Each structure stands twice: as C-alpha cells, then as structure tokens.
Amino acid sequence: MPKDQGLVSWKELAPGMFILEPGNSVKFKTGDWRAYKPVLDKEKCIKCGICYTLCPDLCYKKDKDGYFIPDLYYCKGCGVCAKHCPKGAITMVLEEA
C-alpha cells in the first residue's frame, strides 16, 4: 500500500493515530489534488520571488539560474502564485487526465 497517500492497515497505526516520525509530512503527496498546474514563462519572470513568498505549501524552490520553480509533488494548484505574479509570468494550465 502506498504509505505516502496514507494507505496503511489499521494494525500498523500507532495508538491515537500519532505520528512518531517528526517531519514526515514531506513524504505526503498533495500534488495529486491538483486540477491546474502553474507554468512559468521564463521570458517574463524577473525572479522577484513573490510566488516563493506567497505559496501556502512552500512548493517553490530556487534553481541554479535563480528562477523559482514549484515542486509539483506538493503543489495543490491553488493559483495564488499566478494571481500575484507582478509580470503575469505564471499561467495556470489544466492538468491532462
């Protein structure tokens, strides 16, 4: 059973459904909740980092060229980054089924 999606047997749960491993939420895939994904147009991007600052899931990370790139393993597609990008460099694109 894929444990990163919370699929475990009731017998494997710690009492009280406690989580015994600190910080294990990084393993939890929330990317599959997404309907629209953010797509960056590097031509327009000024690397201001507003997307990085506002992302509620802390998905954005700086790459070696200084662009902020969302980690689609976590990105839920909320669109906050696209809404607030001062240059309109981020477009929300419908995920293909």
Add this chain to the structure above:
Amino acid sequence: MGKKVAKEVSIAIADAVAQCKVDVISAYPITPQTHIVEHLAELVNNGELDAEYMPVESEHAAMSACIGAAATGARTFTSTAAQGLLLMYENLFIASAFRLPIVMVIANRSISAPISIWNDHSDVMTMRDSGWIQTFAENGQEAVDLIYHAYKVAEKALLPVAVNIDGFTLSHVIEPIEFLDQKLVDKYVPPLRMKYKLDPKKPITMGAIGIPEIYTEAKKAQDEALKASYRIIVNAWKEFEKLTGRKYQPVETYKMEDAEIALIIMGSLAETAMNAVDLLRKKRKKVGLLRFRLWRPFPMKDFIRAIGKVKAIGVIDRAVSHGSTGGPVGIEVRSALYQSNKRPKIINFIAGLSGRDVTVEDFIEFFEKTYEAISKKPKFSYEIYGAKE
C-alpha cells in the same frame, strides 16, 4: 487490610484519587460533584498531595487541560456532572481517540431543562458512544474501589475511564469505607510510564488530520482497543480480588440461579431492587436482578451468561432517549439479544428521573409487569414510569 472508616463518599473518592498519586487535577465545580474536587483542592493546598491543581474557567477547559497533561505523560483526574459533562463533550471524543488514560468521576445528575440538580443517568448516557470505558458504582465502597481500578485499567488499556456514581444518593452519603493500604495502592497502580507522549526530546505528532484514506483505519484501531480493554478490565478486578478479597465482575447478579424473570438496573438503585427481590423470594417468586457494573465496552458474553434461562427481563432505564425505541439500556439489551439463541421477552421502563424515588413497591410492580410480559405482549416499547396522568 485497612480498617473501615466512616466517610462521605465524595471525600472518600477524593482520598482514593490522592492515594493513586495523581499529577494533575483539572476541574470546575458543579453540584453534586463539588465535594470531590473541593477535597482534592484542600489536599493539594495543605501539601498532603503533590499535584498540580488547575482551577479552570469551564469544564471544556477542564477536559482540555486533562488532555494536555495526559499527553505529556501525567496522571490526571477530573470530575463533573450534567451540564458540565455536556460542556466537555467535544473533548471527550478527543481524549479517547488520543488513547489518553484520563480518569473522570461523573456524579450523575439530570440534564437541563427543566433545571435539576438531582440524580439520573441522562448525563452519562450522552457519552455512551464516546469511546470511554464506563463503569457504574452501586455503593461507596464500590465507588472507591472503582477509582483504583480505573487508574489500573486506563493506563494499561490507554483509554480514558469514566466512573459513574449516583449524584447525592452516593456522592453525599456517609458510608463505612475500607481503603487500600498505600503500599497496596502503589503496587496495584504503579507509576505511569507512557510509551508515546509529548516530549521535546522525542517529538511526535498528536491530532494529525485523518483524511478519508486513513480515518476509517484510525476508528477501527480505536474500536478494537476499546473491545480489547475488556480483558484488562476483568483481569484488573481479579488482581484486586487477590489483594482485597472484594470481588467485582462486569455484570453483577443477584439470585439469578433459578430465576424465571429478572430486572436490569445500573447504579445505586440496585440496592433497593435487591430488597424487592428478597421480598418476592419469600413469596417463592423466582425473581432475580442484573446490574451492569461495566457499561462500555458492553460485556456481551457476561450478559448472555448472566440471564440464565429467564423468560422475561424488565429493563429499568434512568434516562430518556427521545424518539427512540427504548431507554439507552433497553435498546442495548434488545440489540444484544437479537443475535443470541436466548430470546426472553423484554419490557422497558424509564424511572427515577431527576432523583424521583424508586421504591421497593415500584420494583415489585416492575417485576409484576415483567411477569405479565411472558404471556402478554406489552402495549408499549417503553414506558416512562410513574408519570402523573
């Protein structure tokens, strides 16, 4: 073995809690529970009990504080009744789902409205499905013994325990009480060592979200834990018997060996009911009495065994389940028997609401109506007994 001393049952309960060396007491006073928490406050104030007493602003906070304290591995106690229990309500379910060994005494009192300070079981029956272990005392000695037992069981099963005592009828009477020697208490209730607790050195998460993919498994695990606590509860009573000679079992029976009909009751009214049994036995009526000492987890096997070969059972409830098919105990008993080969007739009375006396004569009438139920189908699914027309 300790000698018997005359004590108000509330004071005796507080003394037993102190003997169990609780770390944190968090409570808000409400009649008829007040004397229990007042006495504990006094013990802490006098330096006789080394515990943190938290005089919180509400019962909601009282249970929250117990949850927080228990989560760090502290031994906790609280007590409440009626509206106080209802104000705790949402936290009761969190305490049990978190598997925290909190012990609470409920001095059972009617729920408002109309406002009433007197005794029935309408308060505790609202938390029937909350995942707490629930026991009911018949007298002061049993109330005290159930406190020791509650800590023993809660900490082994990792589940909260509610010990129920009838408000006033038990809480405010003076009875001869035999306490356990402190050495025996220390042996029976050893220091609490929780495997999983809130500890900065070893961080864990409590109260994470239960998404649809895992909520069912969490509830299944909790339900299995409550069912499994049955063994722990029974074994703790067996160990208690070895220490004290006082025998307790999940379902108490009185003159059931050859009984043709029986009544079922919970709490202190059983003593009155026993008088009625004795009177009818003198007239050669084969009547008996059952009492649930353990209510959750429901002691199914003990119950089926205890009813023997009775032809009819009269269930006396102390709470109304409005718009339902019976009182809470009546519904439970009917449901328990449905899958059983034994199918005695069931008749259900709701009596003794808000402290109204249920006398020996009333119990004799219950027995008579239960006799009639053998041959005649009752006209009612349940009857609110004694309501003036």
